[in-house]
Amino acid sequence: MRLLQRLGLQRILLNKKDQRLASSIKLMVGRKPLNISLYRLALTPAGLGKENERGHKISNERLEFLGDAVLGSVVAEYLFQKYPLRDEGFLTETRSKLVNRESLNESGIKIGLRTILQDYFLEKPFTASKSLYGDMLEALVGAVYLDRGYTFTKNFILTRILLHFDIEGMISTTMNYKSKIVEWSQRENKDIDFKILEINGNQRYKEFVIALVVNSKEVATGKGPTKKKAEQEASKNACETLQIPT
């Protein structure tokens, strides 16, 4: 099997459905799969997973864990190289803005995961989670990594995933509100503080509820999957409430 894979001849062992899947993967990733079972697994959401003969639930969640880490590493290097003069605070913040459920979901759909899921995997109805395509995209990155190695995966991420992200846009728009509030507080000589009101959710999906407190008075709140996002949201709402021009 391994030898056939290396020779690019594993196709002769694939059934028609897998052959079509392999072609779709090639369009998405740039090369045909060496080990198609990795991709089949990556494209099996938790809700669709079956148990194997030993009772282990088969789904893409382990691959998602791996892909998330590889994606984090590639994006870290990308930002490190792209912004040689910015400090690590900026890099950390920008990465968490860039790699979030929402943007991953969108790019997942854009590179074609919805179509693939409908064509190959939807034999039974299931309830899609809100982050279905983002999770699948991470799992796909994990599969590509195991199948083709780090350098190939890095290239795949840079040329086919990151291009869907409006990086400059994200940096400038989300930077805005919080810095507006800080400038305003200095100009007006006010004390401001962000206060966490609630943290909801589980280990993987969090929701922070954060209040902006001006001179000990709560003026606005914001919600978001990270503290930063919730703070931005609270700042944005505060700009409206306090009529600070943005």
Next chain:
Amino acid sequence: MRLLQRLGLQRILLNKKDQRLASSIKLMVGRKPLNISLYRLALTPAGLGKENERGHKISNERLEFLGDAVLGSVVAEYLFQKYPLRDEGFLTETRSKLVNRESLNESGIKIGLRTILQDYFLEKPFTASKSLYGDMLEALVGAVYLDRGYTFTKNFILTRILLHFDIEGMISTTMNYKSKIVEWSQRENKDIDFKILEINGNQRYKEFVIALVVNSKEVATGKGPTKKKAEQEASKNACETLQIPT
């Protein structure tokens, strides 16, 4: 310069001090540096950084950001391969136990960062942060990655960093207390819950204070850099208070 590096002849351009540094790096990493300035930067803690002619502070913090990501990715794959039957919750939890300030600090000292710092960089007194060697270790990983690529770095991490970690020990000892409490609550038919009391610290160093609540009554609290750790600590304290045998 690049050509000399490739030919392994960059030594002739190094002064005596850098030549000694290059030899020390070889002992730590396994190969001589191709680009020694990366390692010099990695071994310059924030407290010792100078400003360059354009007013940018030069320190290892950007490399630390990169190294942290690469380390996260390598450890993710390591656990993914080592525990093929465990789910992503276990993998996530084990990684955060494994890669924490404390264990990174210890391995940093063990692979020789304290000695290197004293020999080459301590020209002026400075206040070392608690996580000095852990931060330097991450920055070193970042430097090795830029200097030698992913595969080499992965090998460096697996053979020279992870071997200092007592993985099985960490999994079993830290698992213990929380699962003891859960078992106890089921046996005794009690409602238990973990409640976040405080989150202190900044973006990079957090401290969670978490209470274990049994039948709506707080019985113990715990602190830690992650929620998991604080929960473990609270569980441990609760085992003592409630005299649950461990």
